[in-house]
Amino acid sequence: xxxxxxxxxxxxxxxxxxxxxxxxxxxxxxxxxxxxxxxxxxxxxxxxxxxxxxxxxxxxxxxxxxxxxxxxxxxxxxxxxxxxxxxxxxxxxxxxxxxxxxxxxxxxxxxxxxxxxxxxxxxxxxxxxxxxxxxxxxxxxxxxxxxxxxxxxxxxxxxxxxxxxxxxxxxxxxxxxxxxxxxxxxxxxxxxxxxxxxxxxxxxxxxxxxxxxxxxxxxxxxxxxxxxxxxxxxxxxxxxxxxxxxxxxxxxxxxxxxxxxxxxxxxxxxxxxxxxxxxxxxxxxxxxxxxxxxxxxxxxxxxxxxxxxxxxxxxxxxxxxxxxxxxxxxxxxxxxxxxxxxxxxxxxxxxxxxxxxxxxxxxxxxxxxxxxxxxxxxxxxxxxxxxxxxxxxxxxxxxxxxxxxxxxxxxxxxxxxxxxxxxxxxxxxxxxxxxxxxxxxxxxxxxxxxxxxxxxxxxxxxxxxxxxx
Numbered sequence: 001x002x003x004x005x006x007x008x009x010x011x012x013x014x015x016x017x018x019x020x021x022x023x024x025x026x027x028x029x030x031x032x033x034x035x036x037x038x039x040x041x042x043x044x045x046x047x048x049x050x051x052x053x054x055x056x057x058x059x060x061x062x063x064x065x066x067x068x069x070x071x072x073x074x075x076x077x078x079x080x081x082x083x084x085x086x087x088x089x090x091x092x093x094x095x096x097x098x099x100x101x102x103x104x105x106x107x108x109x110x111x112x113x114x115x116x117x118x119x120x121x122x123x124x125x126x127x128x129x130x131x132x133x134x135x136x137x138x139x140x141x142x143x144x145x146x147x148x149x150x151x152x153x154x155x156x157x158x159x160x161x162x163x164x165x166x167x168x169x170x171x172x173x174x175x176x177x178x179x180x181x182x183x184x185x186x187x188x189x190x191x192x193x194x195x196x197x198x199x200x201x202x203x204x205x206x207x208x209x210x211x212x213x214x215x216x217x218x219x220x221x222x223x224x225x226x227x228x229x230x231x232x233x234x235x236x237x238x239x240x241x242x243x244x245x246x247x248x249x250x251x252x253x254x255x256x257x258x259x260x261x262x263x264x265x266x267x268x269x270x271x272x273x274x275x276x277x278x279x280x281x282x283x284x285x286x287x288x289x290x291x292x293x294x295x296x297x298x299x300x301x302x303x304x305x306x307x308x309x310x311x312x313x314x315x316x317x318x319x320x321x322x323x324x325x326x327x328x329x330x331x332x333x334x335x336x337x338x339x340x341x342x343x344x345x346x347x348x349x350x351x352x353x354x355x356x357x358x359x360x361x362x363x364x365x366x367x368x369x370x371x372x373x374x375x376x377x378x379x380x381x382x383x384x385x386x387x388x389x390x391x392x393x394x395x396x397x398x399x400x401x402x403x404x405x406x407x408x409x410x411x412x413x414x415x416x417x418x419x420x421x422x423x424x425x426x427x428x429x430x431x432x433x434x435x436x437x438x439x440x441x442x443x444x445x446x447x448x449x450x451x452x453x454x455x456x457x458x459x460x461x462x463x464x465x466x467x468x469x
Contacts, residue, residue, distance in 0.1 A: 049467060049468045050465055050466070050467055051465070051466055051467070051468055052335060052463055052464065052465050052466075053463070053464050053466070054461065054462065054463045054464070055461075055462050055464070056459050056460070056461055056462075057321045057324055057325060057459065057460050057462060058321065058452070058457035058458070058459055059318055059319060059320055059321055059339065059452055059457060059458055059459070059460055060318070060319045060452040060453060060454060060457050060458070061306050061316055061317065061318050061319075061341075061449070061451050061452045061458065062306060062316070062317055062319075062451075063299060063302070063305075063306040063307050063314065063315070063316055063317075064314075064315055064316070064317050064422070065312075065313050065314055065315065066313035066314075066315055066365070066424070067162075067313070067366075068162050068163050068164045068290065068311075068313045069161055069162030069163075069164055069165075070161070070162055070366045071162055071163050071313075071366065071369060071440050072163075072369045072370045072439075072440070073160050073161070073162060073163050073165060073287040073288070073289070074282050074285075074286060074287055074439070075163075075282065075286065075287060075288045075427075075439050075440070075442055076282055076427055076429060076437060076439050077133070077253050077254055077255050077256075077288075077427070078094075078096030078097075078098065078130075078242075078253070078254035078257070078286065078287075078288045079094040079096060079251055079252070079253055079254070079288045079290075079311075079442050079443055080094060080095060080096045080130075080145065080242055080243070080244065080251065080252055080254060081093070081094060081136070081137070081143065081244060081248075081250050081251025081252055082094075082244055082247070082248035082249070082250075082251070083136055083137045083248065083249060083250060083251045083444055084248065084249075085309075085312075085351070085444070085446070086347070086349040086350055086351075087299075087309075087347075087350055087446060088299065090312070091248065091291075092251070092290070092291070092311065092312070092444055093244070093248075093290070093291035094251065094288055094289060094290050094291070094311070094442065095167065095171075095241065095242060095243035095244075095288070095289045096130075096241075096242045096243075096254055096257075096286075096287070096288050096289075097150055097170045097171070097239060097240065097241045097242070097285070097286065097287050097288075097289070098239055098240055098242075098257040098280035098285070098286045099150065099229075099233050099238070099239035099280065099284045099285040099286070100232075100237065100239060100257075100258075100259050100278035100279060100280050100281075100284070101229055101232075101278060101279055101280075101281055101283070101284055102226050102227065102228070102229055102232040102278060103227075104227045104228070105227075106223075106226040106227060108216070108219055108220075108276065109265040109274075111220045113265040113266050113267070114216070114220075114263065114264075114265045114266075115263060115264035115265060115266070115271070120213075120217065121213070121216045121217055121220060121263075122209075122213050122216070122263070123209050123210075123211075123212030123213040123215070123216055123261055123262065123263055124209065124262045124263055124264055124273070125206065125209050125212070125262045126206070126207040126208065126209050126211060126212035126259070126260065126261050126262065127204055127205065127206055127207060127259075127260045127262070128147055128177075128178070128204075128205040128207055128240060128242075128257070128258075128259055128260075129202055129203070129204055129205075129257070129258040129259075129260060130202065130203040130205070130242070130252075130254045130256075130257055131200055131201070131202050131254065131255050131256040131257070131258070132184065132201040132202060132203065132252045132253060132254060132255065133201075133253050133254075133255040134252070134253040134443070135184035135201075135250060135251070135252045135253070136250065136251045136252075136351065136443070136444050137249050137250040137251060138249045138250050139183065139184040139185055139250065140183055140184075140185055141183060141247065141249040141250045142181055142182070142183050142247065143181070143182055143183065143244055143246065143247050143249075143250060144179060144180070144181050144182075144244065144245050144246040144247065145179060145180050145181075145182055145203060145205060145242055145243070145244060145245075146176070146179045146242070146243055146244070146245045147176075147177040147178045147179065147180075147205050147207060147240050147241070147242050148171045148172060148173055148175060148176055148177060148240070148241045148242075148243075149171075149172040149175035149177060149238055149239070149240065149241070150170055150171065150172060150238040150239035150240060150241050150285075151169065151170055151171065151172050151238065152172070152233070152234060152238040154230075154233075154234065156169055157169070157170065157285060160287070163287070163288060163289060163290045163311070163440070163442060164289070164290055164291070165289060167241075167243075167289065170241055170287070170289065171241035171243075172238070172241075177207045177208055177211060177240065178205050178206055178207040178208060179205070179245070180203060180204070180205040180206070182203045183250070184201055184250060184252055185201075186201070186202075201252075203252075205242075211237075212261045212262075212263075215236055215237055215261060216261065216263065218235065218236050219236075222235065229284055233284070233285070237259075237278075239280075239285065240257070240259075251443070251444055253443055256279065256280065257279070257280030257286075258277055258278065258279050258280065259277065259278045259279075259280075260275045260276070260277050261275065261276050261277075261278075262274070262275045263275070263276075282437075288442045290311045290442060299312075299314050304451050304453060305344070305448055305449065305450070305451045306448070306449045306451045307446070307447070307448055307449070308353075308354055308357070308423065308425055308445070308446065308447050308449065309351075309445070309446045309447075310354060310425050310440075310441050310442065310443060310444060310445045310446070311440075311441070311442045311443070311444065315422055315423055315424050315425075316341070316422075316423040316449055317362065317420055317421065317422045317423065318339075318359075318420070318421050318422075318423065318452075319419060319420055320401065320404065320419050320420070320421060320460075321419070321460075322401055322404050322405055322418075322419045323419070325337070325401055325462055326401070326402075326405060329464050329466075331466065332464040332465060332466040333464065333465045333466070334398035334401060334402070334462060334463070334464060334465075335398070335463045335464065335465045336395075336396050336398065336461070336462065336463040337396055337397050337398040337400075337401055337460065337461075337462045337463075338393070338394060338395050338396060338397070338460060338461050338462075339393075339394050339397070339458070339459075339460035339461075340391050340392065340393050340394070340458075341357075341391060341392045341394075341423065341449050341450070342389075342390070342391045342449065342450040343385075343390045343391055343392070343447050343448065343449055343450075344447075344448045344449070344450065345390065346446075346447070346448075350446055351444050351445050351446040352445055352446075353385050353445060353446070353447035354385065354425030354441055354445040354447060355384060355385050355445075356382055356383070356384050356385070356425065356426050356427065356428060356441070357382065357383055357384075357385075357392050357423050357424065357425060357426070358380055358381075358382055358422075358423070358424045358425075358426040358438065359380060359381040359382070359383075359394060359397060359400065359421050359422075359423060360373075360379065360380045360421060360422055360424065361379060361400075361403070361404055361407055361413060361420070361421055361422075362413070362417050362420040362421065362422050363407060363412055363413040363414065363417070363418070364379060364407075364412075365422045365424065368380065368438075369438070369439065369440060374435045374437070374438045377399055378399045378400065378402065378403035378406070379400065379403050379407075380400070380438075381394055381397045381400050382426065382428065382435070382438070383395070385447075398462075400421070404418060404419055404421070424440065425440070425441040425445055426438050426439060426440060426441050427439050427440075427441050427443075
C-alpha cells in the first residue's frame with residue numbers, strides 16, 4: 001500500500017506592542033473599520049459616469065540589509081552546500097535539518113512475521129533520500145555529505161531564531177548516522193536518463209542500520225508512539241541534520257527529504273522485502289541554516305545602484321510617494337499603480353536573478369514571514385522576474401498604497417519610514433490564486449538594479465477612476 005511521502009509500505013520498491021498600543025496580530029481587525037481618509041478609496045457609486053485620469057510620480061530606491069537572526073528559520077525547501085560568491089568572494093555555506101512525519105493509521109506487519117536475529121526484529125538497511133530540484137555552481141563537483149541526528153530537546157528547537165543559529169542548537173554531533181560522496185549529476189545513472197527532463201535528481205545516503213533496528217523495536221513495544229508526530233520525534237526518531245564536510249563549489253536545493261527503513265517479513269509462502277517511508281515536511285520541523293558570508297556591507301555602499309543578494313540578506317527598499325499619490329484623490333479609486341525595477345545584465349559568472357520578489361511594508365518585514373500576513377493582500381505584493389525585459393514589474397500595488405496609509409494611521413508604522421517598502425526575494429507555494437506560504441529565499445541569487453536617486457529618480461504610473469458629479 002502507498003500513502004505518498006508522508007509514509008508508505010513498499011514491496012521492494014512575543015508579539016510586540018506598537019507605540020500606539022496596537023497589537024500587530026490585531027491590525028487586520030482594525031482595518032475593517034476604515035478611516036475617513038482611506039475608507040472611500042475603491043468605492044464606486046452607481047448612477048454616475050466613470051472617468052479616469054493618469055499621473056506619474058517620482059520614487060527613490062536604496063540598498064539595505066536584513067537582520068538574518070530575525071528571519072524565521074523554517075523554509076519550504078533546504079539548501080546544502082558551500083559556494084563562493086563571484087561578486088564578493090564571500091563563502092556561502094548552508095546546512096539542512098528535517099524531521100519526519102508519521103500517521104495515525106501507521107502499521108507494520110505482525111511481529112511474528114518479521115525477520116529476526118537472535119530473536120529480535122532487525123532492519124535490513126536504512127536510507128536517507130534527498131530529492132533535489134536545483135543546483136548552483138559546478139554541478140559535477142564531488143562533495144561529501146555528513147548526516148547527524150537532530151537534537152531531541154524540543155525546548156532547544158523552539159528557542160531557535162533566525163537562519164544563522166548555532167549548529168549545536170539543532171545538531172547532535174555525538175550521533176553520526178552516515179555519510180555519502182555525491183554530485184548533482186549522479187554518474188551511476190545512465191546518461192540518457194540523467195539528462196531527461198523528467199529525471200529526479202536524488203542523493204541517497206545509507207544510514208546506520210542499527211538506528212533502523214531500534215526504530216522497528218520501538219514500534220513493537222510502543223506502537224502508540226507512531227500515531228503522533230510529537231511522540232514520534234521525541235521518543236522514536238528526532239530527525240536529521242545534513243552538512244558538508246569536504247570541498248566547496250556547489251550548492252543544491254532539497255525539495256523533499258524522505259527516510260526509508262527496509263526490512264524483510266514472511267508471508268505464507270515466501271519472504272517479502274519491504275520498506276516503510278517517512279517524509280520530511282516544514283509542517284513539523286524543517287530548516288536551512290546559513291553561514292553569513294559577512295561580505296554584504298560593500299554592496300550596501302555602492303553608489304547609484306541597488307542590489308538583491310541571497311542568502312546574504314542584501315535587499316532594496318523603495319520610498320513610495322504615498323501622500324502625493326493620495327492627495328486630492330480621497331474620493332477616487334486607484335485603478336492602477338505600477339512601477340518597474342529594471343535589472344542590469346549579469347556577468348557570466350554571477351548568480352541568477354531571484355525569480356520572485358516580495359514588496360512589503362518596512363514595519364512588517366520580519367513579522368510578515370512569521371505571523372501569516374500573506375492572508376491580506378493590502379500589505380504585500382509579489383511579482384516574478386521577466387527574462388524578456390530583464391526586469392521586475394509590479395503591475396498594480398494600489399491596495400498596498402492604501403495599506404501603507406492605514407498602517408501609519410493605526411500607529412503600526414513609524415513617522416520616519418511609514419512609506420518605505422522593502423523588496424525581498426522569496427519562494428512561494430500557492431493553491432490556485434491564493435498563496436499558502438511565502439518564505440525568505442535561502443538559495444544563492446543576485447541581481448543589480450537601476451537605482452532611483454534624488455537627482456535622478458525612477459517613475460511610477462498611477463491611474464485614478466472617479467465619477468463625474
